Structure formats: structure tokens, C-alpha cells
Amino acid sequence: MSENDGRDPMLDLYILETYNLIEELEEIILESEKEKDYKNSIDTIFRIMHTIKGNSAMMFFDNISHLAHSIEDLFDYLRDNSELNVDYPAITDLILQSIDFIKNQLGKIGNNETSDGNPEELVSDIRKQLEIITVETPQESKESKNQADNEEHHYYVSSVKDCNEILEGELQNRLDIRYEVVIFFKEDCGMENIRAFTVIHRLKNLAYDIIYFPEDIVENNETEKVIRENGFRIIFSSKRDMKEIKKSFKGTAFLSKITINPVSEEESCTKIENIEEVKSSLEVVSYREPQIASKNYSSSSESQGKHNMLNVSVEKLDMLMDLMGELVISEVMVTNNPEIASLNLDSFKKSSTHLRKIIDNLQDVVMSIRMVPLAPTFKKMNRIVRDMSKKLGKEVEIVLLGEDTEVDKNIIEHIGDPLMHIIRNSLDHGIEAPEDRIAAGKNSIGKITLQAENSGGDVNIIIKDDGKGLNREKILMRAKEHGLIDKPEGELTDKEIYSFIFLPGFSTKEQVSEFSGRGVGMDVVLKGIEKVRGKVYVDSTLGKGTTITIKIPLTLAIIDGMTIRVGQSIYTIPIMSIKQSFKVNEKDVFKDIDGNEIIMVRGQCYNILRLHERYNIETEVRDIEKGILVMVENEGKSLCVFADELLGEQQVVVKPLPNYIKKVKGIGGCNLLGDGSISLILDIGGLIP
């Protein structure tokens, strides 16, 4: 109902808010279905529907309001009568259908179309459910609400030290904070006891009265296993606050999971509810704390409740990012300036160290602004797995790990679709039908694990299924049919063979299904991932399952580069690849049988690559004696690059080539020079044939 030209600004806000509520609702209902426990969500669902009803009525979207109202009524009743024999599965389906309806309508509204969907059928089904319940209500059910709440108890059991001892030590530390930390290291990293020792050693810098379990990590190598299974537990005192403590633990190598809690005097002891249930000496029964997975100031997990938020244009953020990169380089150019390199400037050095620290912090903050958790993207997969597995008649559960891992905002948009496609593939081709699974000795319920983790400057997203795996032979056969094999069969590794699935049009399916088989999926996945400069790896075991790993870089590297000029164009060669540069006489240059120029240097032959020829550049410098040769090397092979002149050494930030430029062999990226011009960075590996 907008007047003349402009869209009602309230409309965008309505759409945004309703969309967020719907997403929240979907998450809750799926979780409840999975846990087979709806009691805790009834109230929230009621609240959400109430809000949507009101908002939609305000904006005159009566169909949505009407639908929301019917659900609100149902859940209002359930609030007081949840103990009944309620058909939750049916209700869940109805809710999901309603969610789809509302999403659909929101989409139309967002496109300035009329919201003309008719919810009457849904509304009547929902009303029917309510009727069934109200008819069946026995009077006694009202009492059920007064039952004691089932809180979740967290049981900590430890044999660290006698409770009293800890208390006494604590009395002296009243003014300091006592922390409890539990660390789990990554699977397969090995020597966990020594790693734990490293952690303790580092901890001594900012903590005291340190107690840890297991204690004999140095003398007893069996503790390696204990730590692997139960985690490494540390209790210590420190004057540092939680933020500093978190930061100091973030740099721990091979960290898989860490929980940090300040503990009170009683808590630092034990919470033993039922001593008879103590079986082994250290059992951590249930933890539900936010995880530290990324290197940035954590955003979403810390601020629950009231957010103080601001809408910022992405362009401004991009500019901020560019400037940040330039700032980093400028700082180096100042502090490492050759003009002062030989001078002994103590005060200057102090100040420049301080400057470097500040710039580092600034980079941290800028990055954290742009970083967004993968959680929403991951959670979308819940719905997909649920719907598709039902359609296919398979039983599948999906486990999400590391969803708090954050990636740059730019990346989130591009990985949703690839992820979705990979998971659909797992469901369609990977996971077998329940009967087949049982016949193969597997659990009838298939499992897909979707995991995100930080790894150095990259983020890894791992999709693992325990289905039937890739059929190496079939893929090989299909590849042969398409004439894709250029190496002798025996030389192809398993991974190379599996990688064929990423080629356009490749499919080993004889029949096309609704979900896949057309052979257009995996190459689109690959393109999507390459757009974010990522890489995809496939591994599989026939009969056991398939694992697909997506690796996405979060860093841009600064390299030392030598800039050279060819005509009007400027190129940068990574200094690491340069062996030497020199001028030559015409008499030193020969031609081989094919007419290629070669030069002899200390008894060795090197091919000469004229950049102006390779890249078709106009330049006056064609005479080999007027230009300069730069000998470069990559993986043991060498080449001499012919350029007009050397311009100088400088540090450059390697920026990827923009999407609209096709990949050029030999160019690995570009960078912005001080005067605003662009230099292309040569990829030596791509130049050497």
C-alpha cells in the first residue's frame, strides 16, 4: 500500500524483522523436532507469532496476519496444556508450511508485488489441530504446569585436589579472579601432554596458583590419551579480565575447543550432585558454552540481548579495507626506510614498535567488523537435510560443528549455494537407503557432518558423509569416455580421479533425478568457491563415505617484489623467485631448433621469455642488448624473463585479479603502486612450461 513513487521505508524494516523472526522460528522448530522436545519452545513460538500477527496487521498484510493468528491461538493453548497427547509431528509440518508461505509472501512484497497468497487451507488445518486438543483436554492437565522445572544440571566431577585445599589457597586470592579452563586439542595432533605443558608454561606469564589435571603431563605419556578424551583442565588465578585471558589462549596451536569460566569459591570445588554416580576420575558431562574459534574480537556470541547496531554500507567497508592494506605497507616503508637503516635510533625504534602494534590492533578491528559467523548459513542446511531426506525416504541427521567460526562478509554470500549443492549430493548419491545401510552393517540413520574451523590464515569447511563413497572405477571410466585423461591411468592418484567430478557436464549417473545427476552441479560449486579464492578437495572411501573440504583464505600476503617495466606496462616479480638479473650481448644469445631464444650462463642453458611477445605489449625495447634479463626459478626449473628495465624493489600486497578478468597464465594477481597505477604480479610457475 505505498503511495506514488517511494516505497514505504517501514516496509523494508517490516520485511527484515519478519524475516529474522521466521528464521528464528524455523531454527527452533527443527531443533525441537530433532530433540523430540517441544516444551521449551512453545512460549517462544507463541511470542514470535504474536509479533508477526501484529506487525503484519499494521502493514495491512492480512493474509499473513491471519495465518500468524491461528498459530498464535494454537500455541497459546499449548502454553497451558503442553502435557497432552499432542500430535507434534503434524503441527511441526504445519508450522514449516506456514514458514514457507510467509517467506514466499515476503519475497513478493520485497519485489513490490502484491502479497496475494491464500492461507485459508493452512489456517483451517491449524484450527483442526487446536480442536482436537481442546476436545481431549482432561481437567487434570492443569496441574502439570506446576511440576518442578527440569533444569539442566551441569556435573563437574574431578579428582584434581581435595576440595579444602583449593579453598584455602583461594582465601589469599580474594581480590583476583579464579578461572577454570578446559582445553581440547585437535584430533590426531599427537603428544597432547607436551602441548598441554606448553600451555601451562605460557600461562605462567599471566597467572599464578595454577593447578591442572592431569598433573603428570611431563613424566607420564599416558596422560596424552587422558587429555585427548577428557580435555586438559586448568584452574588458575589472574588479575587479568576475561577478555585478556581469552585473547591469550587464542594463540594456542591445535586448539579444537576451549571453555573459560570464572569460578567462585564454591564452584572451583566441585558440583557433585550424586556421588554414587561418579565412575571415572574425570568426567565432563555436559557443557554448553560459546566456543572460541576465530582470531577476532568475538561479536555475536558475547552480546546476547540488546544490540547497539549500525547499518554501514559495504562500499565504505571495502574502502576501509583497502586503506588498511596501504597503511600496513606505508608503515613498513617508513620504519624500514633504507635512509635510516644504518642509524641507531633507540627512541625511534620504540615509537615504531608501538606504531606497529597499533596498526596490528587496527587491522584486527577492521577485520572483525567485516567478519560474520557461518552459523546462519549452516543452520539453513538443517531444513534442507530434513526436507530432502524425507522426500528421498532416507533417514539422515546433520551435525553442525564450529558454526561460530567467522568469515568475511563477502564470502558468506558465495558459499551458501555450493554448500547446499554438496549436501544435496550427499543426500542423493552418498547416503544409502536405510535397508542398504543396514545390509552394509551401518546405522540406518545416515550422518552428515558440516564443520568449520580456522586453520592458520584460512577457514576450512568440511562436509563429511558416511554414505557409500565415490566409485573410483566409474569415474575413471566416464572420464575416459569423455577423453579427459592425459596421463597414463596408473599415474593418476585417487584424489586426481575424484577431482574429475568438478568438470562441467560430468556425471556418472545414468538417470537424472529432481535433485542431481545433470552434471551441472559440481563445476558450479567449484566456480563459486574459486570466486572466493578458495580451493576444494575431495576424498572418499568406497563403502565408507566421502569428505569434501573447502579451504578459503582470509589473508592477503605482502611479498617482496621487483617491479619491471615492459613498454607502458609494469609487472612485479616476487623476489623469492629471482636468482639474478643481468644485461646481455647479442652474441650470447642462440636460437634452438624451434626458433626459441636461449642463453648460456655458466654452462647452463636457459630459455628466454620476451614478456612483450607473450603478452603482446608495445615497446620500443626489442633489442636484447637494450633491455635486461631476469633469471627466475620455480620448483627447480629456471627461465630468463626479458624486460625493458628494472624499476626497483618494493613490498606489495598481492591482490587477486578481479572476477571480470579471465584467468591469464603467468599472472598471479595485481597490486596498486604508489602513484595509483597497477602492476601485474607474475606467477613464475605459470610462465615456465
Next chain:
Amino acid sequence: MVFNCGRVVFMRKVLIVDDALFIRLTLKKMLEKYNFQVVGEAGNGIEAIKLYKELKPDIVTMDVTMPEMDGLEAVQMIRNIDGQAKIVMVSAMGQRTMVVKAIESGASGFIVKPFNEAHVVETLNNL
């Protein structure tokens, strides 16, 4: 730039210390695939200290057992020169006690032979 994201990092300078040429080469090739630049190699503790002073690397990988001066002593000496030095011990399986001693002397972490590329990168990246 159409696609713009990424935190700017420096290629970190590494000094590789090991008496075996093969180990030095393997490690060098591995590191150069990532954001590391190998600026020097040393065959024993004494060379290591000399090169450390000259090159001022960001990271040192230090073999535990070497002739002339072993890794443990070299760690102590280098940490004396530079209290911020980041040294990663390179040990064979079963040299745990020596690694522990090295950590007590100031080493920041350790990697084990034979090298697991992911472990090596993870360890160096977390220094």
C-alpha cells in the same frame, strides 16, 4: 577491486636450523608454499646464533640434536640475545624430555619428524 577481502599479513621470515640437508630442504619447500620466507639455513647451534643476529628472522626452527652445539643450548643462547625470539623445536618421535626442557628454556612450540604439513603450518601460524 570487485572481490575484496583479506587481512594483510607479512611473509614471515624463517631461519631453519638442522644438521641434515635433506630435512632443511624438505622444510623449506613446505614453508615456501605458505606465507613463509626462508631467509637462512644453519647446520648447527653456533651457525644458528650467528645467522640469527645477522638476519633477525621472525621464526627459527631448531633441530634438537646437532653437532658443535645442540638445539637446547642454541635456544638458550638465542633467547638471551632476543627475549622475544620465537623458536620451534624440531624433534624426532620420543624426544619428549628434550622438548620439554627446550620449552622451559623458551621455545614456543614443537613439530615432529616426519613432518605433517598441516601440523607444521598450524604450529608456525600460531606463534
